[in-house]
Amino acid sequence: MKTLISSTLGAALLFCASQSAAQDRFADVSISVTPLNGSAYMLQGAGGNIGVSAGDDGVLIIDDQFAPLAPKISAALGDIATDTPSYVINTHYHGDHTGSNAFFHDNKGATIFAHENVRIRLANDDSIDKAALPVVTFEDGIKIHFNDETLTVFHLANGHTDGDSVVWFEEANVLHTGDLFFNERFPYIDLGAGGTVEGYIKAVETLLGKIDGKTKIIPGHGPLANKADYENFLAMIKATKTWVEEQKAAGLSVDQAVEKGLPEQYAKWDWSFITEEKWIKTLYK
Numbered sequence: 001m002k003t004l005i006s007s008t009l010g011a012a013l014l015f016c017a018s019q020s021a022a023q024d025r026f027a028d029v030s031i032s033v034t035p036l037n038g039s040a041y042m043l044q045g046a047g048g049n050i051g052v053s054a055g056d057d058g059v060l061i062i063d064d065q066f067a068p069l070a071p072k073i074s075a076a077l078g079d080i081a082t083d084t085p086s087y088v089i090n091t092h093y094h095g096d097h098t099g100s101n102a103f104f105h106d107n108k109g110a111t112i113f114a115h116e117n118v119r120i121r122l123a124n125d126d127s128i129d130k131a132a133l134p135v136v137t138f139e140d141g142i143k144i145h146f147n148d149e150t151l152t153v154f155h156l157a158n159g160h161t162d163g164d165s166v167v168w169f170e171e172a173n174v175l176h177t178g179d180l181f182f183n184e185r186f187p188y189i190d191l192g193a194g195g196t197v198e199g200y201i202k203a204v205e206t207l208l209g210k211i212d213g214k215t216k217i218i219p220g221h222g223p224l225a226n227k228a229d230y231e232n233f234l235a236m237i238k239a240t241k242t243w244v245e246e247q248k249a250a251g252l253s254v255d256q257a258v259e260k261g262l263p264e265q266y267a268k269w270d271w272s273f274i275t276e277e278k279w280i281k282t283l284y285k
Contacts, residue, residue, distance in 0.1 A: 031044070048220050051063070055147030060089070064101060074103075086111065090113070090134060138155070160220075163193075164178055172216075182219060244283040254281055
């Protein structure tokens with residue numbers, strides 16, 4: 001009995017410690033607000049960038065970062081219009097984009113939209129609160145008419161994951177790409193969740209064909225961008241993919257390619273989550 005009590009107490013203390021650590025991790029994070037065009041705004045904090053439509057019809061948000069940041073995100077929305085969004089759109093299932101779903105559903109009454117595969121993946125994760133699950137799902141896309149804007153949400157298959165969606169503010173000429181764009185850094189392609197390098201490239205090419213030089217792009221990560229930034233990102237992916245193919249053709253193993261390293265001009269794309277090593281290994285698979 002003492003052993004059981006001790007084990008239970010230990011698990012409880014470990015859980016509390018992990019919760020405290022998570023809170024501490026985000027304690028100094030602030031949420032910045034950038035007005036764009038029309039009803040559109042961009043919020044940045046920690047995790048994926050948030051898109052916002054705010055106006056007479058209310059507030060809609062695209063992605064919602066990590067759960068501990070929910071009160072700060074809500075406060076930032078209140079500074080724009082109201083802290084009670086009517087709708088949340090998830091661009092994919094990763095926790096840095098869906099972490100506050102349950103908060104906005106339970107505390108603000110928000111309806112959550114996402115691709116069908118987002119709901120499936122979240123529902124299959126025992127750690128996810130049921131309140132975080134999208135209640136409106138789609139296969140190809142959906143249009144939302146809100147704040148005098150047409151928000152076109154459409155799915156692009158097997159790029160970052162198997163459930164990626166982007167949101168196009170048609171009148172405002174603003175595009176939220178989700179993680180189909182990591183501005184100024186190597187992308188993360190979740191190969192274990194249906195993402196593919198080829199699909200990622202195809203998705204970016206598709207999106208570049210829909211925008212113009214005046215489009216404001218909210219990337220999944222990184223600063224606000226434009227078409228030229230997105231073109232540079234695609235050029236980097238294609239060039240480094242070609243480099244890896246050349247190393248393979250020369251008989252180099254993945255470890256040998258990592259040791260050799262990419263040409264110097266790509267060093268600036270390295271970042272904490274996807275280092276040059278991780279990017280080379282992604283391209284080798």
